[in-house]
Amino acid sequence: MSTLSLDAEALYAELLRGVARLLRPANTEQAALVGVWSGGAWLAERLHADLRLPGTPGVISSALHRDDFNERGMATSDATKLPFAIDGRHILLIDDVIYTGRTTRAVINELFDFGRPASVTLAVLVDRGGRELPIEPAFAAAKLTLPAPQRLALARDAAGRFTFALEDAA
C-alpha cells in the first residue's frame, strides 16, 4: 500500500459543496442521503451532520444484487438500513469511488426492492473512470485515471478524518 497525494479532506469539502447544490432544487423533506456501504456510508453520515439534515441517513449494501456475488459473498456488516419510506423520495446516493459502475447498478436494484423513489442521483468523492455501464455521477469531487490493477481505498483516521491509500489489487 502507498500513500497518494490526494487530500481526501479537501475533496470531502468539495463533495459537501456539491451535495449542498444538488439538494437545493428538491424539497429537502423529500430528499434523503443514502450512503453505499462502506466508504459511502461514512461520507453520507458526515454530510448529513454537516448539512444539518433532518432524520438519519440511509445505508445501502450492494451485496445481494452484485453480479460477482458468487465470488464476494456477503459480510455480516453488509446490511441495508433505510430508516425512511423510499416511495416518492429524491434519493441522493453517496459513494467514495466510482469505477466500473457495477456497484451503483447493484445498489439501485437494492433501492427499488424497498420502493419507488421519485429520482435517484449519485455523488462521489472520486471518479476514476473505467466505466463498464452507462452510469454517471451528477457530482464528483475529483476525476482521475488509475491503472486497472490499482485500487483507491478510503479510510478514516482515529480522529475521523478521511484519507486515501492506493493499493495494488489482489
Ligand SMILES: O=P(O)(O)OC[C@H]1O[C@H](OP(=O)(O)OP(=O)(O)O)[C@H](O)[C@@H]1O
Ligand atoms: O464502480 P465499481 O467498480 O463497482 O467500484 C466502486 C465501488 O468499489 C468500492 O466498494 P467496495 O465494494 O470495494 O467496498 P468498500 O466500500 O467496503 O471498500 C467503492 O466504495 C465503490 O462502492
Ligand SMILES: O=c1cc[nH]c(=O)[nH]1
Ligand atoms: O479504485 C477503486 C476501484 C473500485 N473501488 C474502490 O473503492 N476503489
